[in-house]
Amino acid sequence: xxxxxxxxxxxxxxxxxxxxKDELISAYDEGIAGRKSEKTSFDISKIxxxxxxxxxxxxxxxxxxxxxxxMNDFGKILASxxxxxxxxxxxxxxxxxxxxxxxxxxAFFFISAILMPIGFYVTLDIAGLDVDAAGVxxxxxxxxxxxxxxxxxxxxxxxxxxxxxxxxxxxxxxLTSLIAGNxxxxxxxxxxxxxxxxxxxxxxxxxxxxxxxxxxxxxxxLYAFGxxxxxxxxxxxxxxxxxxxxxxxxIYPGLVFAAIFISVYLKNKIxxxxxxxxxxxxxxxxxxxxxxxxxxxxxxxxxxGLALMGVGYLTYYLHQKYLGSSEx
Numbered sequence: 001x002x003x004x005x006x007x008x009x010x011x012x013x014x015x016x017x018x019x020x021k022d023e024l025i026s027a028y029d030e031g032i033a034g035r036k037s038e039k040t041s042f043d044i045s046k047i048x049x050x051x052x053x054x055x056x057x058x059x060x061x062x063x064x065x066x067x068x069x070x071m072n073d074f075g076k077i078l079a080s081x082x083x084x085x086x087x088x089x090x091x092x093x094x095x096x097x098x099x100x101x102x103x104x105x106x107a108f109f110f111i112s113a114i115l116m117p118i119g120f121y122v123t124l125d126i127a128g129l130d131v132d133a134a135g136v137x138x139x140x141x142x143x144x145x146x147x148x149x150x151x152x153x154x155x156x157x158x159x160x161x162x163x164x165x166x167x168x169x170x171x172x173x174x175l176t177s178l179i180a181g182n183x184x185x186x187x188x189x190x191x192x193x194x195x196x197x198x199x200x201x202x203x204x205x206x207x208x209x210x211x212x213x214x215x216x217x218x219x220x221x222l223y224a225f226g227x228x229x230x231x232x233x234x235x236x237x238x239x240x241x242x243x244x245x246x247x248x249x250x251i252y253p254g255l256v257f258a259a260i261f262i263s264v265y266l267k268n269k270i271x272x273x274x275x276x277x278x279x280x281x282x283x284x285x286x287x288x289x290x291x292x293x294x295x296x297x298x299x300x301x302x303x304x305g306l307a308l309m310g311v312g313y314l315t316y317y318l319h320q321k322y323l324g325s326s327e328x
Contacts, residue, residue, distance in 0.1 A: 053107040057114045064122075073126045081119025088112035095155060106159050109151075113163050116144060134178040141171035161218065165206070169199060193233050200229025211266070223270045227259065231278040241289045252282055264318060276315040283307045 064071075064079050071079065087108045094105030120140045121131045129136050144167040152160035176195055180186055203226030211219035234255060238248040256279045263271030287307075 053111045056111055060115060061118070064118075076126060077119070077123050080115065080122040084112050084115035084119045087115060092155075095157070106157065109157070109159055113148070113159075116147070120144075134174055134181075137174035138171065138178050141167055141174050145171050158217070162221075165222075172199060190237075193237055196229050197233040197237070200226045200231075200233060202226070203229060208266075211268075220268075220270055223268065224274065227271070227274040227278070231255065231259075231274070231281075235278070235281060235285065238285075240285075244289070249286070253279070256282065260314075260318065272315060272318055276311055279311050283311070 060079065060083050064076065068076070091105045091108035091112060094101050094108060097105070117140060120143065124136055124140070125131050131137075145164060148160050148163040148167060151157075152164055173195060176191075180191065203222045207219040207222030207226060209219075210216075210222065231252075234248055234252050237245055238252060239245045256275050259271045259275035259278075263269065263275065
């Protein structure tokens, strides 16, 4: 029945005093409660599917490694890559159905995504390739990006979107390692940190893109990972006295306050709370680094405590003034 027709019917029934207002409200509440109950059952089923999927993965991995020496090459490939392909095919079949069966299909896609890299490595190792080489890692990650990007465009499921982003991140690290090689000029630790910083900013920009196409689940997830990548890495790059990097120690507060400003502009609480948390981390670091010896550790804790109270009030004020009614 159309919405307008339904409303007209309700008006007619009300005008004839066939149903009271309380009875209508009670019927509406019962309908909502039934829908919530169905959704809760569906969510529990999905959780159990994925827990079961994790147990299946664990069982297959244990099966492969406990019987590794007893299996021939074909058996190893069949148990690893073959299981991944079989799980993917089963997921594709089950995803054609609705609700509960569809969720089971997603669980099998998840199983496939975990087993697929293992299958690739087992196959390439049997082929005689060095699976620790950057080129092999780049090939495996690029193959997985291609598989799950195509899968996303075919099935339009959120899981494939997440997997494509995750494997793209792996491909980024593998490709940059391949390009850099064993260059003696590069400090391996610093190189990894700067790559993580770039990836963090990439996640933030990608999250902004998803927010513009009404995919807030993805945008918030990417914002959270992006902020962790940027701020944790920037904090590490700042170092610790006497080996501190003054550039990163000076620029860090600017990055934090930029995140807090962006939270107001985008009306997104993740930037506000994330910026506040990392500002607290910075205050604790700077206090312990520069003030714990001259003023004494106890007095430096007082300074840090006052600063944290200020951050707490700023967070509360901005949340109430600009983000009180906004979504995450």
